[in-house]
Amino acid sequence: SLSEDIVYKVKEQTKKLAKALNVKGLMNVQFAVKNDEIYIIEVNPRASRTVPFVSKSIGYPLAKIASKIIIGKKLKEIVPEVFNIKETHPASDFWDKNVKMYSIKEVVFPWNRFPEVDPLLGPEMKSTGEAMGIDKDFGLAFWKAQAATGLLLPESGNVFISVADKDKPAVLEIAKKLKSLGFIILATKGTFKFLTENNVEAQLVSKLSEERPNIVDKIRNGEVQLIINTPSGKRERSDAYYIRRAAVEHKVPYFTTIRGAYAAAVAIQCYKEKGIDVKPIQEIFGGKN
Template identity: 45%
Template sequence: SFAIEDMGMKSIMYNCNPETVSTDYDTSDVLYFEPIDFEHVRSVIELEKPDGVIVHFGGQTPLKLAKNLTAIGANISGTTAKVIDLAEDREQFSTFINDLGLKQPDNGTAFAKDEAMAIANRIGYPVLVRPSFVLGGRGMRTVYSDTELRQYMDEAVSVSNDAPVLIDKFLDSAIELDVDAICDGEEVYIGSIMQHIEEAGIHSGDSACSLPPVSISDALQEEVKEQTAKIALGLGVVGLMNIQYAIHKGEIYLIEVNPRASRTVPFVSKATGVPLAKVATRVMLQGDLREALKFYDTFNVVNFDKKIMEPNLKGHVAVKEAVFPFNKLPGSDLILGPEMKSTGEVIGISDNFGMSFAKSQFASKNNIPLEGKLFISLTEIDKPQAGEIGKMFIDLGFDIVATSGTHAALEAAGVPSTKVLKISEGRPNIDDMIKNEEIALAINTSDNKASKDDAKTIRQSVLANHVAYFTTLAAAKATAAAIKELKSTSGELEPKALQDYLS
């Protein structure tokens, strides 16, 4: 609305959620509260007769309407319905990616159970399965066997509304990247490359992420920028685009392309000082990316000299962390997976990754302690890394307690720990220790195949007793870096305005 006002035009906001504009109801000239479905949107378009319709800022729901709106003569501003359809159609898009010479995880599309079984066995387990055209990873799951896939296919039909089920090879232990970019059909601006802290397999909306990336080489980042520009120009995107990549064994794989604004846009805009939504709106209506960037580059951060334009970062590190509603939903499980559970986001920002991660945890009410007892319980897959994790926290002055299997793995790696009973093994057990406030920090990973009752009960106890918790090894390592930084400042956090980082 503000960008449209800057161009001297009138804006009409169409929204289905009164809460999103309850405090700022006058940002647009006209405001409609109606369900976002074709019939309601069409009646507003017929009444208002707008010069253009922007469907790219409301997530997946309005994107699905683009084709029908075009059919009734509505003018879709920016990326067209045809391009949206190409990016969303798995087979068309796979052909497009192959023509560009880019890599995707091995994949297939299934309409029936038999097809799904054949594809999964060709690709090899584990596979990531999800219905097409859904939001927030709804119905997405990592599947490890024929039995699990059969069960999933029985359930999937209800989510998918006759749309096919997408099956991808699951890239184990891959590093996931998120890229936000703007294109005007001729030039590309890379808003940022963000590195997810959790490994691939956790929904991007639930994963913490770092801007700039913390462990990706400059050469790989340049390759990611090149691939992003290739896709944006090849598709014919006009406006915002979000791409998710996975780095697996040094190779770049394309996971997903969304020809719309993603949930990371506000974070990137704040962290880099370039308001991506405003720039993209100006591009969609006027078509000149360079002019739009110059108009909104308040902090002089855009590098216009590079072929693929990008912001010059000022040396700070911003960490986005997801906020979860678990403490308001008694009985919910903390384990993260491909289906989104978070309900908000916070930013931690400082001059280094450790401190930024610490700030993001405090902001999301997961208060990291500087000392005390650390409880570790790892799945079989994670146990080989028990020694590395344990040593990090021993060096920081923590005492470790662990359940039998993890205790054995720590002992084998030469890391001292005290064995504690699982809940099912008798008392006093780990649940008693948590309730007696003996545990300061918990690291508890779980197989997505089946969260065992014991592990689930422990996580619920951790939540009820406000113990800082982490459910992935990557987050545990980031926490060790955060505690190290906090100890160097005696736990003090230095407040500094966002503008001071950018100026």
């Protein structure tokens, strides 16, 4: 989703940081991009658990390469060995190659081990593992990443949608896409009113604080296959806690951001239209180590 200009600037800033810090080996940089402005959050002269993910994404053993650099070898000496070639090429010819594959990292959380903990994300590191999905198609890569964490995105059924007012315009496209794929839309009062006013058929469902059967009852009864919820306000957060807990306990895919929900809708569409094609990673990258 990033423009070529932003990607170029990120690469250039990374090179400048590495040279200024005199890093030999691996370096972990965290960037944030907002309104085409690039911000550097932190720089660590060390490896991270992202290294094996990136290695699998591009097909090159970065830890092996970095280890050789650390003990004094030059990158131009390593290139023929790593890439199994005899002639000399600039290293940038290989690092900048376009693999034309989407690699999506999904986190694994321990929510099911702690029944009273609110499965809500914040700035703390709460994940206990990671999974990965690779495919030429973004939707299928996202579907694989979700499946690898144990959550299979549904092909049909009921989708519960309840979003904050600021997210209502953006959720409209998602609801239309899911409706076109044959899903039934369930929504609480505010979202239900917005969807129906914009020609998206939906069924009204009660909040936890309203009459029963409510949305949590429906989740527990197996009547909800997908949840899209961006809570706002104290009452909604209280309701959302029980929705989140019910989703975890009954393994219902749950998305709290519009971007995540849209990715899920695209993944479901791709899966229904194309199915899943699984290949060994060695085959994807031509048998490289």
